[in-house]
Amino acid sequence: METSGIFTQRFLEGLQKLVDHHHFIYPTIPPQGIYFEALVERAFKQVRQPATRVKPTTRNAPRDDLNVGNARLSLKTETGLSTNPDFIQITKLLTTEKKPWTAESLINRALQHLSRYDCILMLRAIWRLPVIHYQLVDIPVTLLRSIEGADLKPVGKLTDQQSLGADIYRGEKKIFHVHFDASDRKCQIRGLAVADCNLLFAWDIQPSD
Numbered sequence: 001m002e003t004s005g006i007f008t009q010r011f012l013e014g015l016q017k018l019v020d021h022h023h024f025i026y027p028t029i030p031p032q033g034i035y036f037e038a039l040v041e042r043a044f045k046q047v048r049q050p051a052t053r054v055k056p057t058t059r060n061a062p063r064d065d066l067n068v069g070n071a072r073l074s075l076k077t078e079t080g081l082s083t084n085p086d087f088i089q090i091t092k093l094l095t096t097e098k099k100p101w102t103a104e105s106l107i108n109r110a111l112q113h114l115s116r117y118d119c120i121l122m123l124r125a126i127w128r129l130p131v132i133h134y135q136l137v138d139i140p141v142t143l144l145r146s147i148e149g150a151d152l153k154p155v156g157k158l159t160d161q162q163s164l165g166a167d168i169y170r171g172e173k174k175i176f177h178v179h180f181d182a183s184d185r186k187c188q189i190r191g192l193a194v195a196d197c198n199l200l201f202a203w204d205i206q207p208s209d
Contacts, residue, residue: 006068006119007138008047012201015043019123019134020205027207030079030125030132037065037075040121044068074117076139079125088122088137088197090189093144097185101161103152106180110187111148117141121200131204138198144189146170147178155179 018039022031031039044054044066054068066073078089094113096106120139125132152164165179176192 006044006071007121007136007200010047011043012136014046015039015136016134016201016203018043023205023207030077030134031123032077032079036077036123040073040075041066071118072116074120076120076122077124078122081127083124083126085126085133085135086194088124088139088189088192088194090122090139090192091186093187093189095185096180096187101182103150103164106152106164106187107147107150110178111145113187114141114145120144128204131206133204134202135194135199136201137194138200139192140197143175143192143196146175150178152178152180156182 019031022035022039041054048054048068054066065075076090078091083089094110096109098105098109118141120141122135122137122139124135124137126135127133146168147166150166150168152166154162155165156163161182163180163182165177167174167177169175174191175196177190179188179190180186181188
């Protein structure tokens with residue numbers, strides 16, 4: 001599967017070293033959120049060409065997290081103890097706060113959100129103590145856009161505002177499940193195979209005591 005040209009070997013090796021250095025300070029806490037974003041920004045700045053602009057965007061804004069040249073990046077982490085080495089969960093692709101809460105509206109908002117990205121880079125921590133196995137995964141935006149035309153159905157307990165979800169297929173193959181949670185308004189992606197994405201880099205680190 002073709003990967004983004006900005007994820008060079010030098011960048012990946014530089015990011016690995018920064019993640020490993022993070023563990024000298026926080027031995028058993030993988031980098032998440034703004035901490036991972038800061039490491040990615042620094043890794044790009046360490047290997048960038050002179051003419052390449054590396055610029056973070058506004059924190060917590062509903063848009064890309066980092067601009068590298070003309071590429072708009074979304075940065076995600078999955079680091080819980082239940083992280084599956086083979087299947088990705090995105091607990092918050094976006095927050096759908098606007099009304100109406102209808103299948104058509106929710107899908108349109110998710111597609112609009114995805115149009116703001118060129119790349120989605122995820123750091124995943126798989127706990128195999130005494131080591132943590134890390135994966136850096138490039139999640140194709142086009143793959144997530146397969147939710148277009150999804151047949152969302154009510155799921156969970158019956159409430160005034162029902163959560164909606166659907167299995168997403170390519171041909172006869174299920175590629176993931178999309179879930180719009182009515183309780184917290186988050187759009188989640190569940191059961192996305194790492195094999196259907198671009199596994200860029202993987203390594204083990206043994207946290208110090």
